[in-house]
């Protein structure tokens with residue numbers, strides 16, 4: 312098992328999935344009927360697309376490859392279709408893990424899919440369907456990040472937050488993080504108005520769209536990637552009226568049907584935002600809905616409208632030491 316030894320040694324130098332490892336350790340005891348679902352966003356190096364918010368990089372390409380190699384050796388990676396069969400009474404394999412990606416960034420096809428395909432690991436991609444083929448820019452959090460990174464101003468009045476010094480990358484990142492946190496406290500429309508005001512104030516608006524095109528999504532679907540719904544415009548569904556939440560969910564299902572010819576069987580709540588009202592809107596529309604609530608799922612008793620996931624992204628040396636124990640234990 313030289314390959315495994317090398318992989319783990321490399322992974323230990325580039326630790327990248329602390330939360331995942333601690334939960335997978337629980338899964339690793341091999342209890343029956345327990346499902347782990349990993350959440351990835353981007354797989355890339357920050358220097359590759361410096362205008363995109365680096366906080367959504369779940370793993371750099373080499374770390375991702377290590378993680379998937381560990382999964383393929385130690386776990387049974389299942390597809391969404393296999394999970395839905397469990398809902399119909401099929402039994403769940405031991406150490407079952409699903410690999411999911413939110414937001415359909417282009418790096419999925421460039422970096423993640425080649426690894427997954429080579430290892431024959433199934434994956435589910437949650438697509439915010441307003442973004443493929445859009446020509447006027449991508450997600451607000453990336454446009455805002457680019458505006459803070461590239462503005463020529465050394466000081467600015469940020470809407471709702473006041474004066475912010477922007478003398479160096481660290482101050483710019485602090486101002487960005489503060490504003491990003493602040494938007495989460497606002498109703499969706501107010502949050503978007505604040506974002507647009509800030510981008511105008513900073514005077515830089517990136518029109519780069521980092522989301523996969525419909526052509527690429529059709530290609531991936533044909534190659535075996537499961538596409539699923541993630542609203543159209545990616546609002547926090549808890550911060551829009553229920554009828555708008557329903558239109559976003561239904562709209563994204565119809566968009567995928569029209570553009571790719573599939574009927575998506577799953578949904579992921581944008582940023583994991585879900586409450587009783589939102590869950591009741593989604594329940595009749597998607598047999599399986601995924602949150603960002605951290606944890607494993609006991610398939611005998613889990614709520615299919617609130618499936619827990621494990622976000623991959625944090626870094627910790629101890630995590631990979633534990634991963635070593637997992638894979639050699």
Ligand SMILES: [Zn+2]
Nearest residue numbers: 413414581582
């Ligand atoms: Zn998302």
